[in-house]
Structure formats: C-alpha cells, structure tokens
Amino acid sequence: MSECGCSSQSGGVPLKPLEEALLLLLSHARPVTEVEEVSLPEALGRVLASAITSRITMPPWDNSAMDGYAVKTADMGGCGTRLPISQRIPAGSTGEPLAPGTVARIFTGAPVPANADAVVIQEVCEEQGGEVIISQVPLPGANIRRAGEDIREGADVLAAGTRIEPQHLGLLASVGMDRIPVWRRLKVAIFSSGDELVMPGQPLGPGQIYNSNEFTLEALLRSLGCELVKMGIVEDTLEATCRALEDAAEQADLIMTSGGVSVGEEDHIKPAVEQLGRLDLWKVAIRPGKPLAFGHIGDTPFIGTPGNPVSLFVTFCLFGRPFILKAQGVAGDLRPTPVTAPIACDWPRPDKRREFARARLELDDEGEARVSLYRSRSSGVLSSLAWANGLAILPEGQPLERGELVRFLPFSELLS
C-alpha cells in the first residue's frame, strides 16, 4: 500500500480502497431534517423520525392461546375430571369470574376469567350435557398468553431510524398508531450522459443503443423510497453537462448520473464537476465500477456512476445505497450482510482490484449451497445481472480453488 493509503494506480490516478471510499462518502451524507406525518399504510418503506412508545399494554389482559376450557387447576382431580360449564367466553367478550368447581368454555384470544389459571385444549375434552370430561390435567398457566408479554405501556416499540417493513406496520397497528412520523423522502436528481442513447419505444438509429441505465437507476432509487427529479439524457458536451449539474443541484438533495466519468474526450462529468464544484473522490479499487466519482456542486452531493450497465448497478449497491440510507436517516449498520459458501469453480486469475462478480447462490445435487460465477466478466452484459441472484466478493490478488469459501451478497441485501 502506498503512502496515501491507495491500493493501486490507474493512469497515474491512485485508486481508493473500497472501505476508505465508502467512509469518505458516508462522512458527507447528511440526514434530512424535515419530518412529515403519514398514515399507517403510507409509512411502508419510510424511515421513522422518532421512537414510537406504546400507549397500551399488549395483550391488554391474560387471554386464551387455544380453543378449550378455562379451569382452576386446584379444582381438578386427576384425569377424567367432570365439571359443569358455567359460561361461554368468545373472543371480543369479557366473561364473569369463574365460579368455584366449574369451567368456562373459552376461545382463542378471549380474556381468561378471574379465578381461572389454565386453559385445557378442546382436543382432550368431551362435552356431555352441560358438563365437560377432561382427560388431561393442565399445569397452572397452560395455554394462557399473559398480559404485556408482547409490549408494556410506555415501552419503546420501534426505534427512530427504523425503515418500516410490513412487520413493523403490523406492530404499529397493534398498539393503535395511525399517524406515523417519518423523515421526508430524499430527492434525487438523475440523468444519463451519452449521445448514443435513445429511449425505449423510439427506433434505434445507427450507432445508437437504448438508455437502460435510467430505468435501472430509477428503480433502484424508488425501491429505497427516494423521490426523483428525472432529467433524461444529457448530450456529451461540457456546456450541457454543466447546465444539467447546476439545474440538478438546485432541485435535489443528491445528484446521481450514469456515464461520462472516464477520461475520454467524450466524458464530461468529471471536468464539469471540477469546474462547478469539487471532486472528492474518483476511482475506486473495485471491479467493475472503477471510475466511480463523488463530489459536490455547491452543497449538493453528487455520485457519478460509470455508464456500463453492470458498473452502474454494482456501484449503486456498494456506494449509492448506503449513502442514501444514511441521508434518509436510517440508523444502525448500513452494511449489507454477506453469506459464505463454497465457490463452484476455480478462480485462477484474480484481479488487482476487489471483484464483485455476478453470481448465483444455488443448491447443488446434494442440497448444499454453492456460488456459481457468470461466464463473462464484461460490465456491458446486462443479462448477467438478470441471471445472477447476488454478487460474489472475490478478494483482490487471491486465486481461489473450487470449494474454497467466498463471501456472497444476495440481491435481497442490496435491492431494498
């Protein structure tokens, strides 16, 4: 490693190691500060702006976990005890205190009556003319769900910074919340650079390709709950690129672009950012995605992803996603969690950069998980991402033999 902590060079430009680059980006991600209140269903995918404290105890009272008979265990003899049924307590009603020497017919979710200390499941009971014969003696407390076993009044239900998933919505509803304080959505301006690009639905002219990155990027951002300012395709000139960046900086919290971040004469993003603002980072020691750029136009952060469709996807997952999560106020560890599994092939020629290879975690014939790599390393092959279900992390400079363990990032860890 050289003095500046860079792992290698590329055309005289030092490549930042991934961890350093990510720390640098995250140090510039300022969380939004405006809070809005949304209805419960609208809160899905949003980030909680403050901790939610329960105003009630859940369950509010001891209740039956089964359909059966509420009993006082001390009233029961051995197996085959016969006792009269003194009341019926369906869910939604409240019974009377249990009369001594009797049982209550009770249903799942109904309050256990005072004086009862267990519920006998109906499968071990037989009703005969207003009485029940019980063939198993329960232990005290059997089949009773205790008041407050889920949540106590005044307890924290969810922490600030939680990204609300379906199970969180259910939990909030269970304690009666209907308006939820969330951070406002992060507004992201996007554009694609490239004179070769046309939109799907248009005929393709000579030398043209369809603009796929806009759709990938838009979907990646929407799945993180961002609001978008879509600026379309920007022509490959310095003037047009500068205008688009200035316009984007005025409207959004974050600018994300695809293409034009290399050093060709047709790559104008880097010079435009340098002219209008400042470039904080350019080139990271990863493959694909090396020419990733990060900077600021005024106060607005800018992430420039490479134009190759796979590079865009990988750099979004590695850098864009954690940056956005932090800027949205998500608390806790933002790193995706890899799993570990044996690689299904030899990997004799590792790159000097850490490689995020399109890969599939799948089961072999014995039902054991293993990681297969896509046949091509080309970052232009978008079908590889449709084939893959995650990215294998192949360490820089380290050949691997079939069967060695590799880390694998499932798309489920990266795409939401």
Ligand code: AMP
């Ligand atoms: P660039 O980073 O601009 O040099 O582009 C690298 C490669 O990605 C070139 O082959 C471009 O044609 C392709 N590319 C750039 N932008 C897009 C886009 N929006 N959709 C699909 N391919 C793109």
Ligand code: MG
């Ligand atoms: Mg280009």
